[in-house]
Each structure stands twice: as C-alpha cells, then as structure tokens.
Amino acid sequence: MYSLRRSRLAVLFAIIVVAAVLAACVAPRLAPAGVRPPEAGAPAEKKVKVVYWAHNFEPRVTLDQKYIAEFMEQNPNIEVEYEVIPSDFDAKLRTALAAGTGPDLFAQWNGDIGTFYAQDAIVPVNAEALGFGSQKELMDLYVSPDNTLQGAMFDGKLYGIPNEVSIYACYVNKKLFEEAGLDADAHFPETWEEMVDVATKLTKRDADDKLVQQGFDFDYGASVWMFLQWGAMVRQLGGSELEVTTPEAEKVMQYWVDWSNTWKLGGPAYWTGQVDDFNAGRVAIKCAMGSWAKPLVEEAGIDYTLKKVPVWENAVNKNHFDIYAYFHMVNSKSAPEVQVAAWKLAWYLDSHPIDYMVNTGLLQPQKVLAESQEFKDILYMDLFLDEMSVSMYSPRVERFTEIADVLARARDRSIVEGMAIPESLATAQEEIDAILAESESK
Amino acid sequence: MAEKQLTANTQAYTGSRPASMHKTGMRSLFFRRNLYGLFFVTPAMLFFLIFNLYPMLNGLYLSFTEYTLLKPPVFIGIANYTGLLDNKEFLNGLQVTAAFVLGTTIPKWLLSLALALLFLRPFWGRETFKVLYFTPTLLSAVVISMVWKLLLNPNGLVNALVTPWVNRSEIFWLAHSKLTPMALMVVDNWAGISFFMVIWIAGLVGIPREFYEAALIDGAGRWQSFWHITLPLLRPTTLFVVVVSTIGALQAFSLQFIMTRGGPSNVTTTVALMVYNYGFNYFRMGVAATMSVYMFVVIIIITIVQIRSVRSEETSYT
Numbered sequence: 216m217y218s219l220r221r222s223r224l225a226v227l228f229a230i231i232v233v234a235a236v237l238a239a240c241v242a243p244r245l246a247p248a249g250v251r252p253p254e255a256g257a258p259a260e261k262k263v264k265v266v267y268w269a270h271n272f273e274p275r276v277t278l279d280q281k282y283i284a285e286f287m288e289q290n291p292n293i294e295v296e297y298e299v300i301p302s303d304f305d306a307k308l309r310t311a312l313a314a315g316t317g318p319d320l321f322a323q324w325n326g327d328i329g330t331f332y333a334q335d336a337i338v339p340v341n342a343e344a345l346g347f348g349s350q351k352e353l354m355d356l357y358v359s360p361d362n363t364l365q366g367a368m369f370d371g372k373l374y375g376i377p378n379e380v381s382i383y384a385c386y387v388n389k390k391l392f393e394e395a396g397l398d399a400d401a402h403f404p405e406t407w408e409e410m411v412d413v414a415t416k417l418t419k420r421d422a423d424d425k426l427v428q429q430g431f432d433f434d435y436g437a438s439v440w441m442f443l444q445w446g447a448m449v450r451q452l453g454g455s456e457l458e459v460t461t462p463e464a465e466k467v468m469q470y471w472v473d474w475s476n477t478w479k480l481g482g483p484a485y486w487t488g489q490v491d492d493f494n495a496g497r498v499a500i501k502c503a504m505g506s507w508a509k510p511l512v513e514e515a516g517i518d519y520t521l522k523k524v525p526v527w528e529n530a531v532n533k534n535h536f537d538i539y540a541y542f543h544m545v546n547s548k549s550a551p552e553v554q555v556a557a558w559k560l561a562w563y564l565d566s567h568p569i570d571y572m573v574n575t576g577l578l579q580p581q582k583v584l585a586e587s588q589e590f591k592d593i594l595y596m597d598l599f600l601d602e603m604s605v606s607m608y609s610p611r612v613e614r615f616t617e618i619a620d621v622l623a624r625a626r627d628r629s630i631v632e633g634m635a636i637p638e639s640l641a642t643a644q645e646e647i648d649a650i651l652a653e654s655e656s657k
Numbered sequence: 658m659a660e661k662q663l664t665a666n667t668q669a670y671t672g673s674r675p676a677s678m679h680k681t682g683m684r685s686l687f688f689r690r691n692l693y694g695l696f697f698v699t700p701a702m703l704f705f706l707i708f709n710l711y712p713m714l715n716g717l718y719l720s721f722t723e724y725t726l727l728k729p730p731v732f733i734g735i736a737n738y739t740g741l742l743d744n745k746e747f748l749n750g751l752q753v754t755a756a757f758v759l760g761t762t763i764p765k766w767l768l769s770l771a772l773a774l775l776f777l778r779p780f781w782g783r784e785t786f787k788v789l790y791f792t793p794t795l796l797s798a799v800v801i802s803m804v805w806k807l808l809l810n811p812n813g814l815v816n817a818l819v820t821p822w823v824n825r826s827e828i829f830w831l832a833h834s835k836l837t838p839m840a841l842m843v844v845d846n847w848a849g850i851s852f853f854m855v856i857w858i859a860g861l862v863g864i865p866r867e868f869y870e871a872a873l874i875d876g877a878g879r880w881q882s883f884w885h886i887t888l889p890l891l892r893p894t895t896l897f898v899v900v901v902s903t904i905g906a907l908q909a910f911s912l913q914f915i916m917t918r919g920g921p922s923n924v925t926t927t928v929a930l931m932v933y934n935y936g937f938n939y940f941r942m943g944v945a946a947t948m949s950v951y952m953f954v955v956i957i958i959i960t961i962v963q964i965r966s967v968r969s970e971e972t973s974y975t
Contacts, residue, residue: 305937309727313942335727426827617939620934
C-alpha cells in the first residue's frame with residue numbers, strides 16, 4: 216500500500232515536472248508582448264506594459280533610466296520594463312523577434328531596418344499619438360530631415376525615431392603631420408586624389424621595409440562598415456552602390472586595390488580595429504570614427520583635429536561617408552495600445568537631445584540641439600552635423616548585410632587574390648541581383 | 658549474470674511468501690523499480706527532449722521551409738536542399754571544411770601520439786613540460802583566437818621570427834588566400850594537440866607491461882613492439898581520438914569567426930560559419946537549417962565509416 220502510494224507519488228511528480236516544463240515552453244507564445252493579465256484590485260484603466268531593449272552604452276543607459284522613471288511618473292498607466300542587452304544585441308533581437316518574445320520597443324541600427332520593413336516586423340511612427348498634426352511636423356524638428364531621417368523612410372512613411380545618429384569624419388593626428396613636415400589644417404587632403412600624396416608622405420617603413428606607420432587607411436572591419444565608405448565614394452561619382460559593374464564602381468574599387476597593392480599604403484592585412492591603430496599613433500588619418508570616438512581619442516592623449524571626409528576631384532555629389540543611426544522602432548506584433556505607449560516612450564526619450572549630447576556624446580540631430588549654446592560649445596560637433604546634411608544612408612534593402620558581404624568578397628578577390636576588377640565586380644553583381652530578385656519575388 | 662543478481666535480490670526481498678504472492682510481489686517490485694528508474698531518469702530525459710531532440714527535429718522541419726525569423730515559416734518542400742546543391746558559396750564551404758578537417762585531424766593524431774609517447778619516458782622536467790603543453794587546452798577559443806590574431810599581424814611576433822629566414826619584409830598570414838587557411842589549421846592544431854595527448858597517455862598507461870617484456874624476450878625491437886602491441890591495443894583510444902577530432906573539425910567555427918570572419922574572400926568560411934551567417938545575419942534560417950542537416954548527415958556517415966574501419970581491424974587482430 217505504502218509502496219504503491221510512493222509509486223503514484225513518483226508518477227505524479229514526473230507528470231508535474233513534464234507539465235511545468237511544457238507550460239514554461241508554451242507560455243510566451245500564448246501571451247502577446249505587452250498585454251498583461253489584469254491584477255486583482257487594479258484600477259479600471261488598463262495598465263500597459265512596454266518592454267524596451269537597448270544595447271549597452273553605460274552613459275546612455277544611466278540617462279535612459281532617469282527619463283524612463285520620469286516617463287512612468289507622468290504616465291502612471293504605462294509600465295516600462297527596460298532591458299539592456301550587454302552583448303551581441305543584433306542576434307539576440309533577431310532571435311527574440313523570431314520566437315515571438317521580442318520587445319515592444321527597441322533601438323536598433325539601420326542596417327536591419329530594410330529587412331524589418333520588408334518582413335512587416337515594424338510599424339510607422341504614430342505622429343498623431345505623440346501630439347503632432349502630421350509626420351511632417353515631427354520631421355521638421357530635425358536638421359536636414361531628408362538626410363538625417365532618410366534611413367527610416369519607406370514609401371514616404373517614417374518607421375523610426377533616431378536616438379543616435381552618426382557619421383564618420385577624419386580624425387587627424389597633428390603630431391604625425393608635424394613629424395612629416397605637414398600642417399594638419401593646411402595640408403589635409405580634400406580630395407581622394409590628394410589623399411594618396413599626403414598619405415604617402417605620412418607613411419613610414421623601417422629598415423626591413425616593414426610598414427610601421429600609415430598615413431591613412433580604410434576600415435576593413437565588418438563588411439557593413441566597408442559599405443559606409445565604398446558605397447559613399449561610388450555615390451560621390453554619381454554611381455549607385457547596388458550597380459557595381461559601372462565605371463564609377465570600378466574606379467572606386469581600383470582606388471582600394473591600388474591603395475593596397477600599387478601604392479602599398481595599407482590594406483586589409485594591417486587592420487587591427489576601428490580605433491586602436493589611430494590611438495596607438497600608427498595611423499595619421501582615420502576616417503572611420505564618429506563623434507562617439509572623441510572621448511576615446513582624448514583619453515589616449517592624441518593631439519588631434521577633425522576634418523570632413525574627402526570627395527573626388529570630379530565628384531557629382533558632395534556627400535561624405537554614409538550616415539548610420541540607431542532608431543527607436545516598434546514591434547508590429549505588439550498590441551495597438553502598447554504600440555502607442557511605446558512610441559510615447561520613444562519620443563519622451565528622444566525629446567532631450569541636449570542632455571544626451573552633453574552627457575553621452577550621442578547626436579540626435581534636432582534643430583533645438585543645433586541651435587543650443589551647449590552644442591556650439593562642443594568642439595567639432597558642427598562638422599558632423601554639416602557632413603550629415605549632405606550625406607545619405609546605405610541602401611535600405613532587405614538582406615543588406617548579405618549584400619555588404621558580397622561586396623567585401625569582391626574587394627578581397629581583387630586585393631588579396633589579384634582577380635581583375637571587372638570580373639570580380641561582375642560576380643558580385645550576379646550575387647547582388649540574385650539577392651534583390653529573391654527579396655522582390657516574395 | 659545481471660539476471661541472477663536480480664533474482665537473488667528479489668528472493669531476499671520476498672522471503673518465504675506463497676508462489677502467487679511471490680509472483681505478484683516480483684511484479685510489484687519490478688514495477689516499482691521501473692518507476693524509480695523513471696523518476697531519476699526523467700530530468701535527464703526532459704533535458705534531452707527539450708534541448709537536444711526538439712531542436713534537432715525543429716531544425717529538420719525548418720530545413721523544409723522558408724523562414725526569415727520575422728514571419729512564420731512557410732513550407733517549401735525540398736527547395737532548400739536542391740538550391741544548396743547549386744549554391745557556389747555552400748560548395749566552397751564544403752571544400753573549406755574538408756580541407757580544414759584534413760589539416761587539423763591527421764596532424765593532431767600523429768603529433769599528439771608522438772608527444773604522449775615522449776611523455777611516457779622519464780626525463781628531467783617531464784611533469785613541468787606536460788603541464789605547459791596541456792595549457793592551451795585550458796584556454797577558451799576566443800582567447801586563443803585573439804592572441805594568435807595579434808601574433809599573426811604583419812608587425813606581430815610570428816613575422817619577426819619568420820621573415821628573416823624567408824627574405825620577405827612582411828607576410829600577410831591572415832589576408833592571403835593560401836596562407837590564411839593554413840594559419841588557422843596551425844592554430845587549431847596548436848590548441849588541440851595537448852588534449853588528445855592526454856587521451857593517448859591514458860590509453861598507453863593501460864597497456865600491461867608484461868606484453869612488452871614478453872616481446873622483448875622474443876627479440877622484438879622497439880618499432881615492432883609499437884607496431885604489433887601498442888597500436889593494436891590502442892584501438893579503443895584511436896577510435897575516440899579519430900571520431901572526436903573529426904567531428905570537432907567538421908564543426909569548426911570559433912577561429913574562423915573571430916580571426917578572419919571567413920575571409921579573405923570566403924577561403925576560411927566553413928559550413929558552420931555559413932550556418933551562423935545565413936541564420937542570424939542574412940535572415941535565412943530555412944537555408945541555414947538545411948546546411949546543418951547536410952552536415953549532420955556527413956558527420957554521421959564519416960563517424961560510422963570510422964567506427965566500422967577501426968572495429969574491423971580489431972576483429973582481424975583477435
């Protein structure tokens with residue numbers, strides 16, 4: 216009898232364990248994001264919970280927390296669950312969205328926004344809910360909105376509010392210029408053609424012919440960073456970065472290949488990091504760092520100045536390298552009332568551009584910021600904003616990362632393997648066309 | 658033997674009860690024991706079902722779908738399977754993986770066995786050297802990759818040591834279509850040899866010394882002893898080393914991801930790295946799942962072939 220009871224208990228226990236685990240697996244799918252069951256004794260008005268994810272950047276997180284607390288105080292019917300993802304934000308966000316457990320509001324870079332839009336994962340900004348008469352009214356608060364907000368525009372609709380807009384500028388090591396008998400202000404190259412001469416003068420090799428100092432080099436890190444540089448250079452010539460078998464695209468690729476193989480001024484083999492080599496005094500000019508790098512460069516004790524990214528002598532467009540941004544986006548799977556609350560939170564956070572600029576260095580290009588004394592007092596910030604007003608974002612297409620990888624392979628085929636540029640770019644064009652065709656066919 | 662033991666235990670439990678009761682008692686005991694077994698096995702089984710079997714079956718299902726992560730999967734039959742056979746990138750990935758397997762398994766087997774034989778002999782500082790050789794096993798793949806990335810930089814230590822001998826000012830170890838795959842193989846061998854060395858040592862110390870003494874009396878030399886005694890008796894260890902190292906090489910990811918990102922121009926893009934890229938960067942989880950299934954089948958086939966070949970040799974020996 217006793218043993219039977221124990222056996223039953225064992226079976227019961229096994230069943231409970233199985234049921235609990237299955238329930239845990241199934242529960243998140245049953246409960247849509249943001250909609251929470253009412254609690255006993257809750258007020259008549261339904262409390263809305265907004266789950267907000269952001270990548271980790273400590274100074275910004277501190278400010279986010281302050282404004283989220285303020286927001287909840289002003290909106291007692293909205294509860295915000297703020298989650299800072301310490302690392303690998305992109306993969307975690309994608310996985311969570313796939314599992315149906317993604318956040319209601321997230322701040323994500325524009326590289327994925329084309330895919331998010333094509334896959335109906337995000338919704339347009341609800342300007343009316345934010346108290347604006349129209350989307351235009353909101354956009355008019357920004358400096359050069361056609362450029363600075365272009366990264367989130369699809370079919371005339373805005374799909375994100377930027378909480379951090381960046382663009383690369385050229386950081387110049389004044390000491391290395393002086394050592395080469397150059398003046399950083401007077402001799403900084405304004406064109407890519409001049410860049411070759413200046414970089415040659417700044418490049419140093421040791422007795423064994425080893426490259427110990429570079430005048431300038433491109434950034435060979437992630438392929439999407441390459442796109443910000445290479446694509447912008449093609450656009451300067453009037454070409455399109457998605458049509459790579461054109462004379463403009465070939466000219467730019469030839470420049471990159473010559474930089475490594477003909478002029479021997481650098482190349483992918485020397486790349487160690489986005490900031491490291493400049494801060495170690497191994498590179499005199501680095502044009503792949505945004506305003507966020509200023510504190511890092513200053514901390515490294517580099518005597519520097521900032522210059523605009525060069526353009527071609529015969530440039531058709533005077534754009535610099537591409538703009539990139541983190542946009543606040545809202546999950547299309549969230550309940551409508553949660554979406555409204557999420558947009559309200561996003562706009563509340565993005566309504567303090569001066570505070571974010573002063574305390575975190577992050578640029579939200581609003582007119583109120585550009586006109587403020589605080590902004591004018593920060594050295595070189597106007598240069599970044601000037602660059603943005605004439606530059607564009609990389610293509611907002613589905614599977615942009617895959618296209619960027621295609622281009623990086625084309626670069627490597629020509630620089631590393633010595634393949635003829637037209638042949639390499641023709642292969643790349645085939646791959647790009649296939650990706651675009653596949654996306655369009657859906 | 659096990660049955661006898663069970664019967665003995667059962668008798669001890671049931672004592673001198675009547676035959677019908679004896680039978681019922683045995684059944685009850687058997688039932689109870691099964692339940693206890695079930696009780697203790699349940700957590701492990703659940704873990705296996707949820708974290709192993711379910712993902713595998715789900716992965717298999719996803720391989721028949723178009724799945725962008727952002728929308729529900731759409732069943733498309735075997736389109737992913739046929740599509741991959743025409744995918745030049747995937748075929749290149751298979752080649753890269755096959756070359757990496759060859760370049761990181763055979764050297765590992767031979768060098769780790771040689772080191773194990775060396776460390777079986779007494780010499781001054783043997784234990785210290787053994788610890789030093791084993792150290793790379795304790796390091797994470799990330800640390801190893803980062804350190805070697807610095808060492809293989811054009812201005813790094815490796816170039817400082819090598820370039821004077823080859824009359825070159827710089828060698829681009831990680832930006833060269835031929836050298837980069839080889840550089841990664843060297844790093845992987847460096848990191849993995851010591852682990853297998855320990856496995857070989859464990860196998861070698863298990864061989865009775867009497868075998869060697871008998872062989873010595875019969876006039877066998879060192880080489881003959883190694884060939885006719887050591888190697889045959891190491892077959893279980895050999896099987897383990899061969900299978901584990903091959904599976905590990907087929908799943909190669911960390912070095913390629915951290916040191917080269919698969920470049921330059923995909924010369925180090927293994928299938929495992931492609932699975933990651935397609936799944937999490939390109940939003941093509943269906944294709945990524947299909948690649949995984951292909952690799953699963955390849956691993957199963959290679960493992961079966963390896964196990965059978967070692968077992969058949971074992972049979973012929975006995």
